[in-house]
Amino acid sequence: METILDAPFMVELIRTTTNMYDHGWDERNGGNISLLVDEEELARYLDVSHPLRSIPTGFDAPTLDGRCFLVTGTGKYFKNVQYDPENNLGVIRVTDSGRTAELLWGYADGGSFTSELPAHLMSHAVRLAENPANRVIMHCHPANLLAMTFVHDLDERAFTRTLWQMCTECMIVFPDGIGVLPWMLCGTNEIGEATAEKMRRSRLVVWGQHGIYGAGADLDETFGLIETAEKAAEIYLKIAQMPILQTITDDELREIADWFHVTPREGYLDLA
Ligand code: 2HA
Ligand code: ZN
Numbered sequence: 526m527e528t529i530l531d532a533p534f535m536v537e538l539i540r541t542t543t544n545m546y547d548h549g550w551d552e553r554n555g556g557n558i559s560l561l562v563d564e565e566e567l568a569r570y571l572d573v574s575h576p577l578r579s580i581p582t583g584f585d586a587p588t589l590d591g592r593c594f595l596v597t598g599t600g601k602y603f604k605n606v607q608y609d610p611e612n613n614l615g616v617i618r619v620t621d622s623g624r625t626a627e628l629l630w631g632y633a634d635g636g637s638f639t640s641e642l643p644a645h646l647m648s649h650a651v652r653l654a655e656n657p658a659n660r661v662i663m664h665c666h667p668a669n670l671l672a673m674t675f676v677h678d679l680d681e682r683a684f685t686r687t688l689w690q691m692c693t694e695c696m697i698v699f700p701d702g703i704g705v706l707p708w709m710l711c712g713t714n715e716i717g718e719a720t721a722e723k724m725r726r727s728r729l730v731v732w733g734q735h736g737i738y739g740a741g742a743d744l745d746e747t748f749g750l751i752e753t754a755e756k757a758a759e760i761y762l763k764i765a766q767m768p769i770l771q772t773i774t775d776d777e778l779r780e781i782a783d784w785f786h787v788t789p790r791e792g793y794l795d796l797a
Contacts, residue, residue: 529570529630530610534562538595541744542606550665551603557639560595560744561649561660567593567616567629576627580637584714586623586646593618596638612636643717644738651721652740659740661747666736669758674733681705682793690772691757693781698753700787704730711735729754
């Protein structure tokens with residue numbers, strides 16, 4: 526049997542956690558990732574018929590029964606994943622209408638999945654219903670987006686429009702906009718449900734005074750989504766205190782959308 530440490534999905538996830546740490550998005554134990562992996566693929570590396578232990582999740586996710594995820598561990602540091610994947614990561618299979626996670630590999634020191642598993646699995650369920658190719662939910666604490674939640678209106682139309690106006694790329698990368706939640710206690714089923722509800726409409730969800738969630742078909746796409754929004758937030762913070770002499774107009778945003786064949790979130794552009 527091949528070692529799971531050489532599996533392409535494992536190599537990619539380890540590289541991604543390291544890259545996110547290097548971007549300053551995941552201080553200490555900040556941030557978490559879950560990646561959907563097919564059981565048939567896992568069976569090349571693991572005996573999937575013998576779970577190591579079962580861990581209760583504390584919530585329901587009936588549509589995910591039988592699905593397997595590679596998930597970062599609770600209390601673990603992204604900085605350390607590359608040096609010790611087996612303690613910092615785990616592979617779980619969701620069973621029992623989502624109430625139980627069977628551990629197939631990892632969390633070797635007796636650990637468990639991220640405290641944000643409710644937000645991850647509830648968001649996976651919603652995104653899979655929208656796009657069966659969705660595989661990744663990613664959470665992190667990028668400084669500029671976080672800072673923006675202190676000084677910008679949290680209305681999600683206004684927040685989205687500001688980001689779209691900061692860089693031409695934004696309309697192309699997230700035409701579906703960005704959902705925004707006010708500050709809420711993290712790690713709870715409530716914030717999980719609220720995040721998943723926002724994920725119906727947009728693949729990015731900001732948590733006020735905390736961080737951001739992104740969803741995508743693979744790790745690169747999801748990282749790029751967050752990276753693009755974070756770049757726009759950085760530009761916003763650089764210019765917010767200066768007189769604005771020109772911006773990207775709504776007609777120009779429409780022009781970008783038409784040229785790149787993307788559909789802006791309905792009602793978010795003011796067009797004559
Ligand atoms: O796991 O980022 O939101 C640490 C966090 C909690
Ligand atoms: Zn967080």
